[in-house]
Amino acid sequence: MGVQERRAREKQELKQEILAAARDLFVHEGFENVSMRKIAEKIEYSPTTIYLYFQDKIDLIDLLCEETLLRLEGRLIAIRVAHPKPIEKMIEGLRAYIEFGVKHPSDYRISFMMEFKDLVESGRNLKCHEIGQRVYQAFRSDVAECIDTGVFAPQDLEATTQCIWAAIHGLVCLLITRPHFQWADRELLIGTLVGSLVEGFKVPAPVAVS
């Protein structure tokens, strides 16, 4: 009896259709302007149908976030393969991260700019958290490689990794939330940030203390 199989397949298809509609709306209507009702309207089902496929809005967004992180991870893995030299791997990885964020602002917002405080504190475990950790660990390995091969001066691995991530995240954030600011030429901006970051960590631990 292939009935159950067909049903399961159809259920999975509609679930994917909902996710696709949601992502499309996020991209075209903006993060704040997407409601469950609008998603439902787009797929031509009643709003409550979505709740047969997702626990709630957070659950839906979580899956979108997971998809996004998987795409970013794939992009970064490709760069690691293409650039064996640690310094190039680092520079191209940072560039790719920034360009990913700028190119997919809605996806980036969902994955990196949403407030997670309440969610984490509610004890809920998100699918995207796991893969987010994986992407971070991989990046930390890249930083470690730079330190180990002498490209970077010996410094606290965790702090260094987090500083670099924070810096490039900051640029993506501002480019997304302040698109009308008097930004310098984008290529110059990205090049300057990545270049200075790498340069700043070449010299030994210049921790600025008061």
Add this chain to the structure above:
Amino acid sequence: MGVQERRAREKQELKQEILAAARDLFVHEGFENVSMRKIAEKIEYSPTTIYLYFQDKIDLIDLLCEETLLRLEGRLIAIRVAHPKPIEKMIEGLRAYIEFGVKHPSDYRISFMMEFKDLVESGRNLKCHEIGQRVYQAFRSDVAECIDTGVFAPQDLEATTQCIWAAIHGLVCLLITRPHFQWADRELLIGTLVGSLVEGFKVPAPVAVS
């Protein structure tokens, strides 16, 4: 006839009371969980009363944003006075910015992490925009001073200013939105970022291009 004066004064007092209540709620309940109705409840007036004092929620938030930026500006001006040496002025200014954001996450969210795209495009002019520009220009002067005095290598002023701002903004953002991440020691983190940033701009234009 001091009636009008008294009335004007009372109106101003209630306006300030509303602002204070709003800020208090933002701080204690979190940015997303504050509604006009809750603000009204806190000051023990009906929700619609707020609309006699503010155009809408954006208007209210705009004034809060302005207040916040004025406080930050004051903080940074004090540091400029206390540290005449360009390099110290830069380092302490960056530290102060980060610490301001970490210490007042709700205020920082309102001023620097809110989506402004739709607002700017609607042609509305916000009070906080003007002073935000002023704070940016002052910071750019600090960067220019570092370049002019040879602390930083000669580089594009605008790009350099924006990169440094983006980097410290990124750290504040992540510390706010991801408080449960496995952060390195906060002092080490801040010191590392500020130190590496300054170090990275000492060497001549290391713009990383693909």
Add this chain to the structure above:
DNA sequence: TCATTACACTTAACGGTGTTAAGCAAGTAC
């Protein structure tokens, strides 16, 4: 002193949000 006017504020409502409970109609199973 009394009618009028101005003002501060409220009540009621609109259209929107995320979400849940109950119901309906068609397909499957015996």
Add this chain to the structure above:
DNA sequence: GTACTTGCTTAACACCGTTAAGTGTAATGA
């Protein structure tokens, strides 16, 4: 052919920002 399962919908709840209309009180002018 009847009972049960499944997929979806309708109706509703409590919230949101916001507006229009109404209310009562205080100030004003005769």
